[in-house]
Amino acid sequence: MKPLFIPLNTEYYEAFEDGSKTEELRIYGPRWNLETCREGRPVILSKGYGKQNRMKGRIWKFKKQHGSLFGSTYKASIQAVYGTLDVDIACISITDLEPVSL
Template sequence: MKDRLFVPLNKHWYDLFLEGKKKWEIRGLSNRFNRQTVRVGRDVELRRGYAKEGAIWGKIVEVHIVSTVYIPIINVLEELFPIPKSSPLWDEIQEYNAKYSKFIVFKIEVNKNMTIKETKS
């Protein structure tokens, strides 16, 4: 797919998308992630880091600009961060929140027919 948005993820977030628990992604508003690049209808390629195998394909179905990763204006926190409140990942999320003044949040509808599951060896 030519006009796709490439989104590298760490193992934890990638696995949550693969399991169907995570439906939203958030990125700091930047030259790479903005209203022009993150738009409804655009194909998305999610990968664990920059690995060549294991792409999860989907489409962007909803987009919001917010001022915090905790997104008080839309109720998607549990689908964005489907982790226990006691998870140490919340420390990373808090650090990420401090890096940007605005964020772009986008819902991804995963195409289960095009998701390549990794082979466990």
């Protein structure tokens, strides 16, 4: 199965890199859903779209959840990015991260 490509802003890439972040939130839809984010699917995390800073891992858990049902920290992030909590969110849990050597 082809790895799911997940481009990230620097701060979020570094949080995955240091282990303080294990979940990525995206708006639920055609790109981020139960079919595309199947448990066990390999992923490539990338700092932006360049090829220099990448990690590989796999999805170990996926859930679709309404934005209003998350805890306060995630709610603040969802509100900041999407301008509302009235959205369905794809919550992608990623494990087994390791650097990709070019």
